[in-house]
Amino acid sequence: MRKWWNELFSQDGKVMNFLYRTGELILLNIVFLITCIPVITIGSALTSFYYATIKSIRRERGAPLKEYFGSMKRTMKKGILLVLELAVWFGLLYIGRRYSQVNERSHMVIIYNVLMLLSAAVAVYVFPVLSRFEMKLTNCWKLAFLMCIRFFPYTIVIMAGTAGIAWLQFYVLPMPCILFVPGLWCLVITFMMEQALLTYMPKPEEGQEDAWYYDTGKSEKDDAKTDNTKKKEKGSRMKKGLYSAGGQSGQRDGPERKRKHGT
Numbered sequence: 001m002r003k004w005w006n007e008l009f010s011q012d013g014k015v016m017n018f019l020y021r022t023g024e025l026i027l028l029n030i031v032f033l034i035t036c037i038p039v040i041t042i043g044s045a046l047t048s049f050y051y052a053t054i055k056s057i058r059r060e061r062g063a064p065l066k067e068y069f070g071s072m073k074r075t076m077k078k079g080i081l082l083v084l085e086l087a088v089w090f091g092l093l094y095i096g097r098r099y100s101q102v103n104e105r106s107h108m109v110i111i112y113n114v115l116m117l118l119s120a121a122v123a124v125y126v127f128p129v130l131s132r133f134e135m136k137l138t139n140c141w142k143l144a145f146l147m148c149i150r151f152f153p154y155t156i157v158i159m160a161g162t163a164g165i166a167w168l169q170f171y172v173l174p175m176p177c178i179l180f181v182p183g184l185w186c187l188v189i190t191f192m193m194e195q196a197l198l199t200y201m202p203k204p205e206e207g208q209e210d211a212w213y214y215d216t217g218k219s220e221k222d223d224a225k226t227d228n229t230k231k232k233e234k235g236s237r238m239k240k241g242l243y244s245a246g247g248q249s250g251q252r253d254g255p256e257r258k259r260k261h262g263t
Helices: 001-010 014-035 042-058 063-104 106-132 137-152 154-170 176-178 179-197 222-242
Strands: none
Touching: 001 014, 001 042, 001 137, 014 042, 014 063, 014 137, 014 176, 014 179, 042 106, 063 106, 063 137, 106 137, 106 179, 137 154, 137 179, 176 179
8 A cells, every 4th residue: 555655656656747747737828828918929829839738748748848939939930920811811701790780781691600600610720730730821721621621520619618618717717727727728629639630640651650749549558668768758857847858859840841732
């Protein structure tokens, strides 16, 4: 009993692992909120938030903040362009909807409402797509559109969940909850989003089978082989400081450099 208790609360135990990853997620959440303040950086912030959450929090590869800022540096330009495109597009839809309301064209109001919902559904996928693939923005939109249709049940769950959590955060939950609620929801989204992203990723090349972006929930036997490696990496990060160690190089690795649907 004592041995089990000591293992549970040891440096590599389940309790410490949970607390450690929770702290990482909260700090990552805070940085995400801060980098959203300029508004125009929201696109890159969303992209990097997803990237760091799936890679460092779920897959335990690299330091969260290092991965976050590395992703922001790589995706800043495209992220800003995506935000501007979304702002212009939704602005036009809103103006058209208001014009139709004033002129009592109810059928056009319905059409504009449908277009807004469809656009929001595509926007759900476009930032994770940007975090994973290197491609032109037009191809990001095309792939995001295909994913929102093909994985329609996921699209409904993510959109409804995001709207519900936003409502709870602003009208029910105390304000301090904003320090961890977005991060927790982003973590939940990764379980659905990864299924969609993996569908469009190229087959792993030799030596890439164990890469974090191909991790689909390996068997216990496979986990046992990599368990020691993860423990060593985690121990190194804890010794050097919570967010100063680990991580991949600044370049996108593996399939993130593959070009899908043209370039």
